[in-house]
Amino acid sequence: MSKFEIREIDDSDIEAVTALWQRCGLARPWNDPDADIAFAxxxxxxxxxxxLNGGxxxxxxxxxxxxxxxxxxxVSVDPEQRDEGLGRAIMDAAExxxxxxGMWKLNLVVRAENQTVIEFYEALGYTVEKRVxxxxxIDPSKKPGFGQ
Ligand SMILES: CC(C)(COP(=O)(O)OP(=O)(O)OC[C@H]1O[C@@H](n2cnc3c(N)ncnc32)[C@H](O)[C@@H]1OP(=O)(O)O)[C@@H](O)C(=O)NCCC(=O)NCCS
Incomplete structure (x- = not known):
């Protein structure tokens, strides 16, 4: 049982979640967070x-x-609340x-420039598998720079 309340996102959470992703450096110009959230x-x-921590x-x-x-x-934890187990808790909930x-294996991709996060995943029992x-x-209109 996690000491944090964990639940699925509601409409009223979307703004705070996209702001969290921005603060965590996860936003990319070719990903529209609102569209990604809606699609998921x-x-x-x-x-x-x-x-949630303290609501x-x-x-x-x-x-x-x-x-x-x-x-x-x-996967994102407020920069001011790291090293308190929130990352582990949200990954436990995802697992x-x-x-x-019915899923039995989780594969995830870490950007090459984000090597330090590998140690976080290793602490959670993940191993680096040599894959390319x-x-x-497949929808070229979504590709960065399309039509320019
Ligand atoms: C990676 C991230 C989610 C970790 O969140 P966190 O709340 O600080 O992690 P936790 O406190 O739950 O730590 C869990 C374990 O990982 C370890 N850990 C966390 N960050 C680590 C790091 N940068 N390097 C080494 N170990 C780390 C902790 O020591 C802890 O180990 P323990 O349980 O054996 O003591 C957070 O730093 C983050 O949001 N980073 C920016 C976004 C990002 O890069 N996301 C991943 C995209 S692939």
């Missing part, structure tokens, strides 16, 4: 979890699965959310 919430296979949003994670593996995005849906991550914008 509209999927039966994804959600956004938030952790205020302190951590969040987008969690979902593709029918084979689970994953997380936007439980996936387990409840490939990606393609």
């Amino acid at each position: 919430r509209n999927s039966p296979n994804a959600t956004i979890l938030i952790a 205020k949003i302190a951590a969040s994670a987008m969690v979902g699965h593709d029918g084979h593996r689970g994953t997380v995005y936007y 439980n959310w996936l387990r409840e849906r 991550n490939l990606a393609k914008w």
Whole structure:
């Protein structure tokens, strides 16, 4: 049982969650946080979890699965509330959310420039698997710089 209240995002949480992602340096010009949140919430296979500390949003994670593996995005803890177990708590909740849906493995991607966060995931039992991550914008209109 977590000492933090953890639940799915509500409409009234969206502004605070996108602000949290900004403060955590997770916003990217090619990702529209509002659209990402709406898309995840509209999927039966994804959600956004938030952790509250003292009644205020302190951590969040987008969690979902593709029918084979689970994953997380936007794992974020308020910079002023780090090292208090919020990161572990939101990841525990994401893992439980996936387990409840029958998932047995979580794969996640860490940006190459975010090496320090690997130690956080290792503390939670994750191991680095030697893989090369490939990606393609199958909707080119969403690609950064499209039409310019
Ligand atoms: C990574 C992040 C979520 C960690 O949140 P946190 O609340 O500080 O983490 P916790 O306090 O729950 O720490 C859990 C464990 O990870 C370890 N840990 C956390 N951050 C660490 C770091 N930067 N380096 C090494 N270990 C770290 C803690 O020591 C703790 O270990 P323990 O339980 O064995 O004592 C937070 O720093 C963050 O939001 N970073 C910016 C956003 C980001 O990079 N997200 C990940 C995108 S892939």
